[in-house]
Amino acid sequence: MYKQNKKMSKLIIENSSEIFRPSARPARTPASVTREILKVIDTPGMISFAGGLPDDTLFPIQDLKYFFEASVSKKGAKLFQYADTQGHSDLRAWIADRYYPGSNADEILLTSGSQQALDLLGRYFIEEGSLILLERPSYLGAIQVFSSYAPSFLGISYGEEGPDMEELKYTLATSSEKPKFFYCIPDFQNPSAYSYSLEIRHSISELLLKNTVPIIEDTAYRELYFQENLPISLCELGPENTISIGTFSKTLSPGLRVGWIRAPRQILQDLIVQKQSMDLHSATLNQELVFGFVSSSKYEEHLSLIRKTYKKKSEHTFTCFQNNFKDSIPLQISKGGLFYWLEFPEEIDTDLLFRKCLEKGLAAVPGSSFFVGKPENNHLRWNFSNASEEETKLGIERLYKVYKSLSGS
Amino acid sequence: MYKQNKKMSKLIIENSSEIFRPSARPARTPASVTREILKVIDTPGMISFAGGLPDDTLFPIQDLKYFFEASVSKKGAKLFQYADTQGHSDLRAWIADRYYPGSNADEILLTSGSQQALDLLGRYFIEEGSLILLERPSYLGAIQVFSSYAPSFLGISYGEEGPDMEELKYTLATSSEKPKFFYCIPDFQNPSAYSYSLEIRHSISELLLKNTVPIIEDTAYRELYFQENLPISLCELGPENTISIGTFSKTLSPGLRVGWIRAPRQILQDLIVQKQSMDLHSATLNQELVFGFVSSSKYEEHLSLIRKTYKKKSEHTFTCFQNNFKDSIPLQISKGGLFYWLEFPEEIDTDLLFRKCLEKGLAAVPGSSFFVGKPENNHLRWNFSNASEEETKLGIERLYKVYKSLSGS
Incomplete structure (x- = not known):
């Protein structure tokens, strides 16, 4: 009987859609760009500004x-x-x-x-x-x-x-x-x-x-x-x-x-x-x-530390953007949170920019992922809480190079 | 403006169904009998055989x-x-x-x-x-x-x-x-x-x-x-x-x-x-x-201990049922798992038995909860892994009393 099963399964394995008939939900759940990023995130030399990851050196x-x-x-x-x-x-x-x-x-x-x-x-x-x-x-x-x-x-x-x-x-x-x-x-x-x-x-x-x-x-x-x-x-x-x-x-x-x-x-x-x-x-x-x-006395101290650290990281990130991009993209210094929302000139398609960046060992999230209906295609979400100062500097230099190659100037 | 909000909210709080309009899912999810049990589980003197709870004295x-x-x-x-x-x-x-x-x-x-x-x-x-x-x-x-x-x-x-x-x-x-x-x-x-x-x-x-x-x-x-x-x-x-x-x-x-x-x-x-x-x-x-x-060497030892302990508990439970119920319900000694599935004579409605038991400080799950469509109404699910020997003895005596009061004999 086991043998028979084996034979049968061979027949069927080529046709597993006949066995598993999913509801409409899997097709409705967009496999987010996250998965595309995850595939390459462990490539040697890749620097990621894609996740909303806290700085894990701060974990108590x-x-x-x-x-x-x-x-x-x-x-x-x-x-x-x-x-x-x-x-x-x-x-x-x-x-x-x-x-x-x-x-x-x-x-x-x-x-x-x-x-x-x-x-x-x-x-x-x-x-x-x-x-x-x-x-x-x-x-x-x-x-x-x-x-x-x-x-x-x-x-x-x-x-x-x-x-x-x-x-x-x-x-x-x-x-x-x-x-x-x-x-x-x-x-x-x-x-x-x-x-x-x-x-x-x-x-x-x-x-x-x-x-x-x-x-x-x-x-x-x-x-x-x-x-x-x-x-x-x-x-x-x-x-x-x-x-x-x-x-x-x-x-x-x-x-x-x-x-x-x-x-x-x-x-x-x-x-x-x-x-x-x-x-x-x-x-x-x-x-x-x-x-x-x-509920301990540690929490307020910890929050202060996080705020101070992220503020510093956001300032460093801001400075690196200014040093590289000058006035070519508008940017205001961060008041809180984990992200800069970069706005490129309208002719820059950040879906394309995103893929070019991945090739150059740099990950951030293309703005189109954050829209329902017709997306705006000239944004990039940049996380500043996780990377080191050195990675940030290097990452923004890489981004600027890819941006220049696309803007054709 | 805050005051105005307050007034408005008073008006509306009486009519929150106008605000929150759920999908069909909440109505489709039967609030299981578990919730009815949980409500009374902390009543002083209550003994529960309702959960599928492991014996937590065994946790390593x-x-x-x-x-x-x-x-x-x-x-x-x-x-x-x-x-x-x-x-x-x-x-x-x-x-x-x-x-x-x-x-x-x-x-x-x-x-x-x-x-x-x-x-x-x-x-x-x-x-x-x-x-x-x-x-x-x-x-x-x-x-x-x-x-x-x-x-x-x-x-x-x-x-x-x-x-x-x-x-x-x-x-x-x-x-x-x-x-x-x-x-x-x-x-x-x-x-x-x-x-x-x-x-x-x-x-x-x-x-x-x-x-x-x-x-x-x-x-x-x-x-x-x-x-x-x-x-x-x-x-x-x-x-x-x-x-x-x-x-x-x-x-x-x-x-x-x-x-x-x-x-x-x-x-x-x-x-x-x-x-x-x-x-x-x-x-x-x-x-x-x-x-x-x-993945340590501890696991097999631990499984042996659990099996031995639950086997002993199941045997004790079986003995208590025999001592009280004699031949009035059919029962075979457990070969594994966490439960006895008690079958009462057909004239015993275990939904009623369950509620009477709760009044007497005893919880187990009525069989009807485990059926889709037309339920069988003469079963009770009895967990043997969690209670102590003494609780088991006492619980089964309580169950027998309630059973006798219902069977009218």
């Missing part, structure tokens, strides 16, 4: 070792047993207390990074064809996961002060369908690095509440300010219609995969049931390590 | 401490940085080597427990209305997550030797639609504790390959044998059409949330893209801890 490893020991001593076996879907109650209380005045632990659900929060919200809200609003450009990981639920996307231009309010008002007034939500990153956005002004925060909160449209506010970069703290969050302005998501990936460690959702209580109950069906719960140990660290 | 905490230190020393910051979606390559190689002869690390994707593997496969395969086959009864977590994708379920009776082959053949021959897959647990099934005989393994593998229907084989309990190792897995018999999922939740620690999918290479590539969109990757540290332990 000795402290995490200490908190691991302390947690195991304190919690013992419970750290390794099945746990509540909603997640570590002390960490939830800490998050509520720090980020959501007037909220409490009941309104927080812990997730495996904020990417899982996005998936969970896509799953919760989106039917095939549902209208959703997002900024233009927007975070590519959000575009990717929302796409798997097949919504109809509508992008609102994001400028230096925030979304274009006239465009948003016009969209809300004229669209035949009410949007399921507006997804936005008001703080040092990925990729544009723009933030919402205080005025825009008030206007947008008011406008969307009046239109009974939920806001999904992504706060991933909110703690990473180099000058001054950002204005009040949309969630604090309008907790009734705002779902907020956050993460410890940028402030502590992405590898631990600890993020969260804050939502009005009755919505959160439904999200918990979805989360339970998705993976029962996120790992207890990781939540305990995060809680140990962030 | 000192070893995990050792491997944590060793990992941090060896890998440093990389443990806490973003990582590859597919997961820890050495752990993938170890899994391939141990469980999938002829496969290699390329065919393995690490997941956040096997529950995430189920979600990922539901997402990959199921369109609304797609026909899927599963055992009758089946694992409630699989029913819950598959339900969120709205398939059409068809259950195949699971008896002591495996699924009813005549029923399966008839179903395949007569159903108007080809099933997307057959989901099965051939080893000490949750909830029935049944396993497939060698003969059934061969027949079912051959039948489904001939019909070009994929098998999703859930191996969660395969290592937990009390007498002898189980026959060859379906995946080893027919790797071409079998996707296998596994977990370290039962053999090492559920709280670490490390599971896997083994699938043919080209399918796995699509699954990796889906997984990336869902949560980027699972936590590196957890995979490193698992790898440290399972």
Whole structure:
């Protein structure tokens, strides 16, 4: 019988599409440019400014070792047993207390990074064809996961002060369908690095509440300010219609995969049931390590260190761009976050620039990845938090050479 | 403006369904009986046999401490940085080597427990209305997550030797639609504790390959044998059409949330893209801890200890049932896994029994939770791995009292 199986399988292996018939989702999930980058990232000599990677020399490893020991001593076996879907109650209380005045632990659900929060919200809200609003450009990981639920996307231009309010008002007034939500990153956005002004925060909160449209506010970069703290969050302005998501990936460690959702209580109950069906719960140990660290006196010091280091890196990056590019691309010094959003002259196609850069041992993300619908093709997203000063200098020199070869001057 | 917001929100908070308009998924995801149990689980005096919880006194905490230190020393910051979606390559190689002869690390994707593997496969395969086959009864977590994708379920009776082959053949021959897959647990099934005989393994593998229907084989309990190792897995018999999922939740620690999918290479590539969109990757540290332990000499010792302990617990449980119930319910001594599947006389409604038990400080899961379509209402799933001997004795005495009060004799 085993032999017969073997023969049969030979017949069929050539035709495995007859066996595995996927849903429409795999085809709808764009294999992001990330995968193209990952393929070549380990090429010797490659320098990457592509990821949104924190500087891992800043990870407080000795402290995490200490908190691991302390947690195991304190919690013992419970750290390794099945746990509540909603997640570590002390960490939830800490998050509520720090980020959501007037909220409490009941309104927080812990997730495996904020990417899982996005998936969970896509799953919760989106039917095939549902209208959703997002900024233009927007975070590519959000575009990717929302796409798997097949919504109809509508992008609102994001400028230096925030979304274009006239465009948003016009969209809300004229669209035949009410949007399921507006997804936005008001703080040092990925990729544009723009933030919402205080005025825009008030206007947008008011406008969307009046239109009974939920806001999904992504706060991933909110703690990473180099000058001054950002204005009040949309969630604090309008907790009734705002779902907020956050993460410890940028402030502590992405590898631990600890993020969260804050939502009005009755919505959160439904999200918990979805989360339970998705993976029962996120790992207890990781939540305990995060809680140990962030609730200690170490956290504020650590945030200061990160801000100072990234500010310095952003300044160095800015200087290297000035030294090479002079006035050929407009650039303002970074106020926070992890990225420069480079704008090239319109005749430069950054998809092409990106591929030429890869050939020269340099990776950054072409701007087209951050648009739904018709993309703008003259941007490049440049991460400054991960590379060393020397790599940054070398990388920007390489970029300038490739740019010159394309601009033909 | 803030005041105005306050007023507006008051108006709207009474009508939040106007703001949040969910997709059909939340309504499709049955809030499992688990939640009803969780609500009362912390009541003083409550004894629970409801979860599939390992005995956490067996967790090798000192070893995990050792491997944590060793990992941090060896890998440093990389443990806490973003990582590859597919997961820890050495752990993938170890899994391939141990469980999938002829496969290699390329065919393995690490997941956040096997529950995430189920979600990922539901997402990959199921369109609304797609026909899927599963055992009758089946694992409630699989029913819950598959339900969120709205398939059409068809259950195949699971008896002591495996699924009813005549029923399966008839179903395949007569159903108007080809099933997307057959989901099965051939080893000490949750909830029935049944396993497939060698003969059934061969027949079912051959039948489904001939019909070009994929098998999703859930191996969660395969290592937990009390007498002898189980026959060859379906995946080893027919790797071409079998996707296998596994977990370290039962053999090492559920709280670490490390599971896997083994699938043919080209399918796995699509699954990796889906997984990336869902949560980027699972936590590196957890995979490193698992790898440290399972690749050491400690693992086989640990498995022996678990098997011996659970065998003893299952025997004690069996004895307590015999002492109380005598011949009033049929029961065979457990050969492996974590559960007894109690069958009461047909006039006993175990949904009612379950609620009466909760009132008396006793939790177990009513059989109806494990059926799609028309349930059988006279079973109860009883976990024996978690409770102490004393709790087991007391719990079974409580159960017997409630049973007697219902059977009216």
